[in-house]
Amino acid sequence: xxxxxxxxxxxxxxxxxxxxxxxxxxxxxxxxxxxxxxxxxxxxxxxxxxxxxxxxxxxxxxxxxxxxxxxxxxxxxxxxxxxxxxxxxxxxxxxxxxxxxxxxxxxxxxxxxxxxxxxxxxxxxxxxxxxxxxxxxxxxxxxxxxxxxxxxxxxxxxxxxxxxxxxxxxxxxxxxxxxxxxxxxxxxxxxxxxxxxxxxxxxxxxxxxxxxxxxxxxxxxxxxxxxxxxxxxxxxxxxxxxxxxxxxxxxxxxxxxxxxxxxxxxxxxxxxxxxxxxxxxxxxxxx
Ligand SMILES: *[C@@H]1O[C@H](CO)[C@@H](O)[C@H](O)[C@H]1NC(C)=O
Numbered sequence: 001x002x003x004x005x006x007x008x009x010x011x012x013x014x015x016x017x018x019x020x021x022x023x024x025x026x027x028x029x030x031x032x033x034x035x036x037x038x039x040x041x042x043x044x045x046x047x048x049x050x051x052x053x054x055x056x057x058x059x060x061x062x063x064x065x066x067x068x069x070x071x072x073x074x075x076x077x078x079x080x081x082x083x084x085x086x087x088x089x090x091x092x093x094x095x096x097x098x099x100x101x102x103x104x105x106x107x108x109x110x111x112x113x114x115x116x117x118x119x120x121x122x123x124x125x126x127x128x129x130x131x132x133x134x135x136x137x138x139x140x141x142x143x144x145x146x147x148x149x150x151x152x153x154x155x156x157x158x159x160x161x162x163x164x165x166x167x168x169x170x171x172x173x174x175x176x177x178x179x180x181x182x183x184x185x186x187x188x189x190x191x192x193x194x195x196x197x198x199x200x201x202x203x204x205x206x207x208x209x210x211x212x213x214x215x216x217x218x219x220x221x222x223x224x225x226x227x228x229x230x231x232x233x234x235x236x237x238x239x240x241x242x243x244x245x246x247x248x249x250x251x252x253x254x255x256x257x258x259x260x261x262x263x264x265x266x267x268x269x270x271x272x273x274x275x276x277x278x279x280x281x282x283x284x285x286x287x
Contacts, residue, residue, distance in 0.1 A: 023215045030059045030216075034186075038208070045214050049187040051077075051084060052207040058186030065090070066180045066228055068220025069244040071145045074104075076113060077209040078138035081106025083191030083202030086211045090146060090181040096123040098176035100153055102144055104137065105194045106209075113137055114266065117155055119165045121174040127281070129163050130267035131260065141214060149245050150177055161249055161257040162264070168283040180223040187211050219244055 025044040032039035035057020038050045049057045070090070077084050084106040091099040099120035104113050112132045119127045135142065147154040153176070155163040167175040187209065191202040219242075221230035230242065249257060261268075269275065270284035 023217050026213075026216065029063065029218075030061055030183075032057065032059045034058050045216075047213040048210050049086070049185065049213075050208040050210045051187045051189060052209070053204045056186060056188035058184065058188075060185075061183035063218070063220075063222045064180035064182050064224070065148075065218065065220045066178075066223050067149050067230070067245060068218055069145065069147045069247075070183065070220060071143050071215065071217040072183075072213055073141040073143050073215040074137070075141045075212040076104050076137045077106055077187070077211050080109045080203050080206050081113070081138070081209060082108050082111075082195040082200040083189060084187065084209050085190040085194050086185070086187050088144060088185045089183075090148070091120075091184055092176075092179035092181045094179075096179075098122065098179050098181060099125065100146055100148060100155075100176070100181070102146075102155065105190075107195055108200060115157075115162075117163050119153060119176070121176050124174070126269065127165070127283075128267060128269050129265060131162055131264045132266055133157065134264060141212070143215070147244060147247060148176070149247060150175075151246065151248060154249065160260060161253050162260045164249060164257060166283070166286060168286055171282050171286070173281070173283045183218075185213070 023045055026041045026047050027044055030041070030047065032041065035049065035055055038052070038055060039048070039057035039059050041047045047059065049059070051057065072088065074086070074088065076086055086104040086106075087101065089099060089101040089103070091097060097120060099118070101116070101118040101120075103116040103118075105116055107113055115131045115133060117129050117131070118125050143158050145156040145159075147156070151167050153165040154161050167177075169175050189202050191200070192198050221228045223229075230245070270280055
């Protein structure tokens with residue numbers, strides 16, 4: 001008897017550990033919000049969005065998050081994707097919203113995608129950084145992550161940090177820390193600006209365009225009825241040690257970040273002197 005129960009407890013323990021490592025079920029986590037059937041959850045770990053001349057499509061998370069470490073694998077529209085934009089972002093609601101953006105701007109076959117990033121706090125963005133990638137993001141799935149904690153927001157690609165937005169409240173820059181955000185994604189036509197500033201148009205003979213998603217993982221604080229899953233109970237009893245809540249870039253990751261910024265960053269608002277003739281926004285002078 002004692003033997004059986006300890007075995008049962010052991011199995012229970014194993015399944016709890018395993019469930020925190022396995023990706024979440026798309027059916028439980030997301031709703032397709034628009035696109036009249038062009039967005040599809042094909043199985044618990046595969047979602048696709050598509051775009052044709054009549055419409056794009058999109059989905060959003062059922063949960064609202066206030067801080068988290070959120071991973072998603074995306075495989076972007078292959079071939080001639082010029083004019084298309086795949087946006088994957090966190091956003092709150094209202095006029096003074098917060099937002100953390102990944103946007104993938106398509107291109108002609110063989111030309112690189114642009115990964116556009118931005119951070120809005122209290123309705124103000126204008127903090128764009130853009131990158132090319134060190135791989136073809138249409139050939140396979142790659143992991144795009146947002147680490148959002150009270151100290152900073154870190155954007156990563158396959159575990160390599162590409163951007164850090166530090167909490168600069170001490171010098172008067174609002175930081176997203178009070179408004180819960182939902183995950184959103186959409187695939188739409190933006191050929192008026194996306195590719196080479198709008199010069200290259202979407203080739204509708206290639207439609208439908210499709211982007212795929214899998215392996216969603218959120219180690220995050222979920223807010224429901226005004227209460228965060230992270231508040232109250234001590235961290236260790238709320239399902240994980242939540243080390244990410246105070247995570248920062250270690251020396252190795254700082255070096256990786258510098259490598260990306262040196263070799264793959266194609267635009268940084270913090271060095272656009274034409275745009276800010278009166279001086280850069282205060283957070284630009286922090287690092
Ligand atoms: C498309 O390719 C051109 C040429 O390599 C590049 O300059 C541009 O950044 C790429 N991305 C977009 C979105 O235009």
